[in-house]
Amino acid sequence: MYVYDSIDKSLLNQRVAEFRDQVRRRLDGELTEDQFKPLRLMNGLYLQLHAYMLRVAIPYGALSSDQMRKLAYIAETYDRGYGHFTTRQNIQYNWIELSTAPDLLYDLSEIDLHAIQTSGNCIRNVTADPYAGAAADERDDPRVWSEIIRQWSTFHPEFSFLPRKFKIAVTGADADRAAIKFHDIGLKIVHDDAGELGFEVYVGGGQGRTPIVAPLINSFLPAKDLLRYLDAVLRVYNRHGRRDNIYKARVKILVQSLGVEAFKSQVDAEFGLLDPVLLAVDDEEVSRIREMFALPFLRADEIAGVRLEETFAESPDLRLWSESNTHAHKTPGYTIVTLSLKPIGGIPGDATAEQMYAIADLADRFSLGEVRVTYTQNLVLPHVRQADLFVLWSELDRLGLATPNVGLATDIIACPGLDYCSLANARSIPISQRISERFADLESQHDIGPLDIRISGCINACGHHHAGHIGILGVDKKGEERYQLTLGGQGNAESAVGKIVGPGFDEDGIVDAVETIVSTYLTIRTAGELFSQTLERTGHAPFKERLYDRG
Amino acid sequence: MTVVNIQGEVKDQLWRSVEVGEESGSLESAIVSLSTLKEHFDASDQSSLSRVGVRLTVEDDVNEIVEYAPHLGLIELVFSQFKDGRPFSTAVTIRRDYGFAGDLRASGDILPDQALFLVRCGFSTIAVPPQFSVEQFKASLAAYSVAYQAATDSHVSLVSDLRRSAVEVAAE
Structure with missing residues (x-):
């Protein structure tokens, strides 16, 4: 695990002090809400429907046990005894008081945690493969590179007031468990023919109202040039990204409007102007970080698997x-x-x-x-x-944490929705709960096989519905909650955006519709065929027929 | 208008702002618009340029000052809103690519909390907006003693250099 040294700690302590002063100025009326807003947002503090919500950064999704204990303590002390883990690998607390938020951040800082850049139009907390450093299929540990990006992007003087938020994700394996192509920048660790370490760089992916799978703009970026290249991409974006329309401000829109080749050549031109030495990733720093992530010696046990089979029996x-x-x-x-x-x-x-x-x-x-x-x-x-x-x-x-459903029908991704979020048009949580109950039977879940159901309560798509095999989007139609259904999304290395099947449903209808889709799949699948494969073979037609031709 | 330097100290006003349409008389020590600059000055007239400043808004094309930049006395970048961070990148381009060594000034809608970012991007002076005090800017400039990344300013170095020197200090 990465452990903060005196430099990391100084920076964090100074941030806690600065935020305490900002909150004091807001409470004293020195700062207007409009002036305070970007400052509190850069500390992850949102004003939601019922209270302030604090989003705590979990860098690249990795926690020590002591950090997890502190998150529990925060939930007990400042919230109502629970926390919500998000689709950005962070944790959110939904019932926070502004006046005690500086104390909360102080408590977090004692264990090297914070809420820096978990919101606002800046480079957000970097995300990575949650199996980093453990997975059999990994080329290199993405946490090493994520930590370097964390440091580079923290309080970046030039890139803290971007046109819009900016998300970077890193994977060290081909099986993409970080959905990198749905990020502003996705980095995949690869080796070139000479065995040198580097990255495939994807730029301009995202979900929201314009879902786009990021195009590849660099098939091999030497690891040493990582920060220089990121700097170039961000400078092109900061100078030329749209600021007139919040819905067209993400880098994906810039990439699409310029065209991939033109965008790439602007980045290359900027890259050429940047000092290769000043921005080079420092070998010593890489080694220092890599050592902190190194595992102790683990003794291989070839027969443990055999014994486990006996236990299974x-x-x-x-x-x-x-x-x-x-x-x-x-x-x-x-x-x-x-x-x-x-x-x-x-x-x-x-x-x-x-x-x-x-x-x-x-x-x-x-x-x-x-x-x-x-x-x-x-x-x-x-x-x-x-x-x-x-x-x-x-x-x-x-503890209620052994539901055997990972990757199956009831492993549903859902945003907080209208139960908490001030942006939402419809509730997500109750829909996910009802679908979960509908598919509760474990044997049938395992029979259905891998199935990715995802729900967002508005077009901002925090529930990643575009990338679900079955995606559900809550919309507001003349004051009523309605739910649109998409099919065919993929959140893995195959990255694909689902397509709308037909007219939307009400709250009861959407739960039935999901069941109809699954039962249709069970009827038409060939032996061993997964849901996503059946869908790819048949297209929407058989599903649509069952969903809408009820006459 | 009060102007502070990178330490947050108030600087004497050597420059006056001249709006479009008010360019009568001498433009010595004047900060003028991009169009006035192009109309009244030749990019090769180095001695005159050293006594003039140009004011760029976020809508101006910074490429138009490439020829002038090395000789200008001052460049002012105006923030239209504090949320619009384009001048941060423009500042880096002017310092790094255009060889501008004169006074790079930030003005317009700026929060005290942005002051250190401005300095780290190469600004040398900041025009303090009327609703804020010099003290607020001074405090904000002193809020951090370390930074993670290399930037255009010289007073904070790369964190890897910082780490090395910390190790050296500990070893002594």
Whole structure:
């Protein structure tokens, strides 16, 4: 794990002091709300429907057990005893008082946490593969590069008042678990023919009202030039991105309007002007950071998997859970465990303070003190011995964190929606709860197989509905909540934007419609065919027929 | 109008702002619009240019001052709104690519909380908006002692250099 040194700590302490002063000036009336707004937003503080909401940054989705304990403490002390893990791998607290927010940020700073750049028109908290440093299919640890980007982007003097927010995601594996092509910049770690480390650079992806899969603008950026290139992209965007219309201000619009080639040549021209030495990624700094992420020696255990098979024979429930909630670790004998924050009928991504404390303890016992947050709103223990799986599973089950549904129908992504958010047009959480209850039966969920249902309460698409196999978008139609249905999105390496099927539904209708789609799939699938494959083979037609031809 | 330097100290007013249509008489020590600059001055007239300043809005094309920049006495970048961060990038371009070494001034709608960012992007003076005090700007400029990234200013260096010197200090 990255550990703050005196320089990181100075910067963070100075930020806490600065924000305390800004809040005092606001409460004293020295600052108007309009002047205070961009300042509080750069500290992750939003004014929502019922209260202030604070979004705490979880850098590249990685937490230590002590940091998780602090998040639990914050939930208990400043909120109503729970927190909400988001599709940006962050955590949000929904019931915050402005006057105590500076104390909250001070408490977070004691454990190297903060809310810097979790909102506002700046470079947001960088996100990455939640299996970083653990996955068998990883080329290089994306946290190393994410940390370098975190430092470079923190209080960047030139790029803190951009046309719009700017999100960067990094993956070190081909199986994209960070949805990099739906970000303003997506970075995939690759090697060139000579074995040198570098990045594929995708620019101008995003969701919202104009969903776009980011085009590749550089097929090999040497790692040393990473910051110089990011600098060039950001400068072109800051100078030429639109500022006249908030809906056309993201970099994706600039890339589309200039054309990929023209955008790329502007970036290249800017890149050429930048000092290659001054902005070079420092080898010593990379080594310093890399060492902090290095794992202790893990003894490979080739037969643990065989023994686990024997345990499965005695405990079919463990097998079921293991099938959906674990993933291959790079060291034989270890596994990556996902803790489902999607209990049947629950609120996706919510965790209570008690659960967070317990997860921190389990991380210490079973996962080298590490926890990760996924953009699909679950938590991960990245380094679990297969020999410990049964005990861990029993503990998780007791805590309500062992729902065996990761990647399945009830592992629904949902934004906070109209229950909390001042931007929302419709509720998301109750829809996800009802769909979850509809598909509660575990055996049938496992029979249905991988199915990605995602719900957003407005076109800003925080619930990533464009990228769901089944996407649901809440809209306001003459004062009534209606739900549009899209099919065919993909949030993985295949990245695709779903298409609208037909007229929308009301609250009851959308739950039935999702069931109709799934039952249609079960009827028409060929042996072993996944939902996304069936959809690709048949297109919308058979689904549409069942959804709308009821006469 | 009060102008402060990068330490937040008040600077004597050596320059006066001349609006479009008011260019009668000498333009010595005047800050003029881009159109006035182009109309009244030749880019090769180095000695006159050193005693004139140009004011650029976010709508002006900064490329039009390339020829003038190395010789100008002052360049003022006007923030139309504090949220519009284009002048930060324009400042970097002017300092780094246009070889401008004179007074680079920020004016317009600026928050005290942006002061350090301005300085780090190469601004040398800031026109304090009437609703804020010099003290607020001074405090904001002193709020941070370290920074993570290399920038156009010289008083904060790259964090990797900072780390090295911290290690050296500890070793001594």
